[in-house]
Amino acid sequence: MTLFDFIQMFAKMAVVVGLALSSVPFLVWFERRGSAWMQGRVGPNRVGPFGLLQSVADVLKLFLKESFIPGHVNKFFYLLAPAIALAAPLGALMVIPFGSHAMVMGQKVVLQIAQIDSGLIFLLAFAGLEVYPVILGGWASHNKYTVLGALRGSSQMVSYEIAMGMSILSMLVIYGTFNLQEMVAWQGDSWLGFIPTWGAFINPIGALIFFISIFAETNRLPFDLPEGDAEIVGGYHTEYGAMKFGMFFLAEYVAMVMASALISTLYFGGFNLLPGFGLLVSWVGGYTDGSPDALQNVKAAFEFVSILLKVGFFLFVFVWVRWTLPRFRFDQLMDLGWKVLFPLSFVNLLVVIFMSYFFVS
Amino acid sequence: MDNLNLAFLFLGGVAAFLSIAMLLAKNPIAAALSLLGIMLCTAGLYGMMQEHFIAAIQLVVYAGAVMVLFIFSIMLLNLKKEERDFKFTTPSFMATYTAGIVIFIGIIFQLLVHYDLFKSTMIPGPFNTAEVANLGGNTKVLAHALFSQYYLSFEVISLALLVAIIGAVVLAKRKFD
Amino acid sequence: MATKTVNVSRPYTWQEKFYLFAIVQGLLITLKHFINGFFLRKHNTIMYPEVKREYSNRFRGSHFISVDKNKTENCTACYLCQTVCPAECITIVAGERESSKNPDGVKKEKRPVRFDIDSLRCCFCGFCEEACPKDAIKLSGKYEMAATSRSDTKYDLIYLKREVKGRG
Numbered sequence: 001m002t003l004f005d006f007i008q009m010f011a012k013m014a015v016v017v018g019l020a021l022s023s024v025p026f027l028v029w030f031e032r033r034g035s036a037w038m039q040g041r042v043g044p045n046r047v048g049p050f051g052l053l054q055s056v057a058d059v060l061k062l063f064l065k066e067s068f069i070p071g072h073v074n075k076f077f078y079l080l081a082p083a084i085a086l087a088a089p090l091g092a093l094m095v096i097p098f099g100s101h102a103m104v105m106g107q108k109v110v111l112q113i114a115q116i117d118s119g120l121i122f123l124l125a126f127a128g129l130e131v132y133p134v135i136l137g138g139w140a141s142h143n144k145y146t147v148l149g150a151l152r153g154s155s156q157m158v159s160y161e162i163a164m165g166m167s168i169l170s171m172l173v174i175y176g177t178f179n180l181q182e183m184v185a186w187q188g189d190s191w192l193g194f195i196p197t198w199g200a201f202i203n204p205i206g207a208l209i210f211f212i213s214i215f216a217e218t219n220r221l222p223f224d225l226p227e228g229d230a231e232i233v234g235g236y237h238t239e240y241g242a243m244k245f246g247m248f249f250l251a252e253y254v255a256m257v258m259a260s261a262l263i264s265t266l267y268f269g270g271f272n273l274l275p276g277f278g279l280l281v282s283w284v285g286g287y288t289d290g291s292p293d294a295l296q297n298v299k300a301a302f303e304f305v306s307i308l309l310k311v312g313f314f315l316f317v318f319v320w321v322r323w324t325l326p327r328f329r330f331d332q333l334m335d336l337g338w339k340v341l342f343p344l345s346f347v348n349l350l351v352v353i354f355m356s357y358f359f360v361s
Numbered sequence: 362m363d364n365l366n367l368a369f370l371f372l373g374g375v376a377a378f379l380s381i382a383m384l385l386a387k388n389p390i391a392a393a394l395s396l397l398g399i400m401l402c403t404a405g406l407y408g409m410m411q412e413h414f415i416a417a418i419q420l421v422v423y424a425g426a427v428m429v430l431f432i433f434s435i436m437l438l439n440l441k442k443e444e445r446d447f448k449f450t451t452p453s454f455m456a457t458y459t460a461g462i463v464i465f466i467g468i469i470f471q472l473l474v475h476y477d478l479f480k481s482t483m484i485p486g487p488f489n490t491a492e493v494a495n496l497g498g499n500t501k502v503l504a505h506a507l508f509s510q511y512y513l514s515f516e517v518i519s520l521a522l523l524v525a526i527i528g529a530v531v532l533a534k535r536k537f538d
Numbered sequence: 539m540a541t542k543t544v545n546v547s548r549p550y551t552w553q554e555k556f557y558l559f560a561i562v563q564g565l566l567i568t569l570k571h572f573i574n575g576f577f578l579r580k581h582n583t584i585m586y587p588e589v590k591r592e593y594s595n596r597f598r599g600s601h602f603i604s605v606d607k608n609k610t611e612n613c614t615a616c617y618l619c620q621t622v623c624p625a626e627c628i629t630i631v632a633g634e635r636e637s638s639k640n641p642d643g644v645k646k647e648k649r650p651v652r653f654d655i656d657s658l659r660c661c662f663c664g665f666c667e668e669a670c671p672k673d674a675i676k677l678s679g680k681y682e683m684a685a686t687s688r689s690d691t692k693y694d695l696i697y698l699k700r701e702v703k704g705r706g
Contacts, residue, residue, distance in 0.1 A: 037575025038568045042705035118500045121417035128425025135432055139390060147436070154433055158426070178500050325561065326569040
């Protein structure tokens with residue numbers, strides 16, 4: 001590994017992790033102001049311009065609070081849970097490609113941290129680890145509410161992982177690869193010149209099922225039963241305070257970012273340029289020295305902007321849905337997962353297999 | 362000693378430490394989580410061998426599914442009593458302990474004699490990293506091997522799993538009827 | 539005549555069972571509100587400490603005692619308000635007035651030495667206002683009566699004789 005490799009790897013990690021983490025205060029702000037707007041309120045607007053520094057103040061408060069550990073908890077696992085909560089979605093983010101490649105000093109830099117051949121499975125593996133903080137935090141806190149939240153959370157996440165996996169499998173059949181870069185490249189075409197061949201247009205039912213299960217996986221409303229603040233206080237993180245709670249809070253939003261990145265990569269063309277961006281690329285490219293490297297860099301920059309816009313849109317949808325739908329009851333949640341989404345995704349998978357067998361090959 | 366060997370020693374050492382911790386843990390959840398740690402270390406070892414697919418599958422299946430069910434069932438069952446009554450000095454524990462050590466030493470001895478671990482170098486299999494990358498990545502190679510060369514064994518194993526599932530359903534049904 | 543109960547069972551239509559249509563409807567409603575808030579800045583709430591809600595001028599807020607030109611209270615300590623008060627929050631101690639005259643020359647011989655209102659007990663019914671023959675005690679339109687200590691919630695004569703704008 002040369003020094004260049006090391007530096008570019010480090011820079012990519014800094015960009016992805018930095019973006020994921022620094023988007024959280026903005027997301028929290030947006031969650032609060034967005035909810036206010038949706039409910040005809042004004043929302044936090046006192047701290048900083050448009051209240052943007054509100055979450056900075058909140059984080060500062062969380063940092064300065066006494067780091068209190070209740071006496072009845074299992075200390076090791078109690079402290080381990082928030083760490084895993086944050087590590088799992090950040091780990092999953094490292095296989096998301098955020099651009100084709102850039103040319104730096106004549107060398108090709110692939111804009112993806114870990115160029116793993118089976119990137120999707122890897123991503124799923126890390127997403128699967130998100131169950132552990134819920135279980136561990138709930139169990140280690142020795143509290144009825146936290147255990148209830150942990151039980152709900154783990155069963156919910158395990159159940160919806162099946163529907164999610166099935167809908168991903170149907171996309172694997174279509175793309176014929178585990179490699180996320182190849183998947184995105186597959187979606188780079190267009191029909192009739194303007195309709196992009198995004199996965200969501202090819203496999204809409206799969207996209208819908210995936211989208212619904214993603215909500216359950218990230219514990220967002222309408223599936224936020226592990227937290228269920230109306231019934232079980234705070235769910236699995238009832239006993240957490242100060243920055244340990246902050247870590248769970250951070251993890252929830254990083255998981256949202258990860259989920260949005262995943263759905264935009266799998267179903268919405270990933271870093272492919274948004275319709276109309278091609279013109280923009282050639283326009284900006286006219287101002288460069290016109291070398292292929294510079295043009296490629298301009299393209300990579302717009303690809304990065306494209307995926308950022310897509311991720312931003314899905315983050316907006318996360319907030320939007322949260323402030324529209326009420327929470328499901330637990331049996332309704334399980335019914336939806338096992339009796340509707342699981343059979344539907346299975347049938348969808350079979351249909352996709354038959355279609356691709358008869359029509360594509 | 363290069364970086365890979367260091368990583369191997371680290372992962373292997375953590376795995377070995379966690380195995381002992383799992384055996385000695387009084388708390389069932391702690392034991393299950395040690396097992397989870399071993400799974401993660403194994404996945405890391407696979408990843409180190411450039412077998413990303415196997416590593417990811419290890420994580421998905423063992424860490425993501427099997428261990429969750431383990432911990433889930435441990436949490437649902439009340440294992441306080443076992444935790445309290447468990448003693449390291451009972452005769453049965455001592456007997457198992459001794460037998461385990463004897464078997465372990467036997468295996469190590471056999472390995473040393475059979476493979477001559479310290480003298481000759483290991484014979485690598487038909488695939489190495491460069492060749493796998495040449496053939497289109499390890500996922501492809503694995504799929505080809507699994508669904509052509511080892512097709513029969515693959516199907517037999519899935520049949521065995523099916524039998525296990527049906528057996529579990531039958532047992533559960535008899536209990537609840 | 540006994541009430542007849544009819545149970546009407548209305549089966550769900552398939553659109554309702556599908557649930558997604560209703561979700562999209564709901565999402566559109568919240569999107570409308572979002573756009574109203576984000577682009578048009580239409581809010582149903584007000585920025586309270588800066589902007590204050592207009593109340594009706596019949597609103598009964600904190601008490602005050604009207605005074606004449608000499609800053610002498612109109613109250614003659616007749617105890618009518620204290621008697622009529624259902625919450626028993628008014629305490630009056632009567633005394634003799636030294637030498638103070640109304641602007642119209644009528645001498646008020648009796649005056650309240652103390653006039654205390656426990657605003658925490660008060661139910662703001664306005665009976666004292668109606669009972670008062672001198673229109674002395676009145677309820678203003680002021681509704682911000684929060685205090686940082688319990689003693690501040692007991693209004694004494696000096697506080698009650700303050701100048702109050704608006705209703706009076």
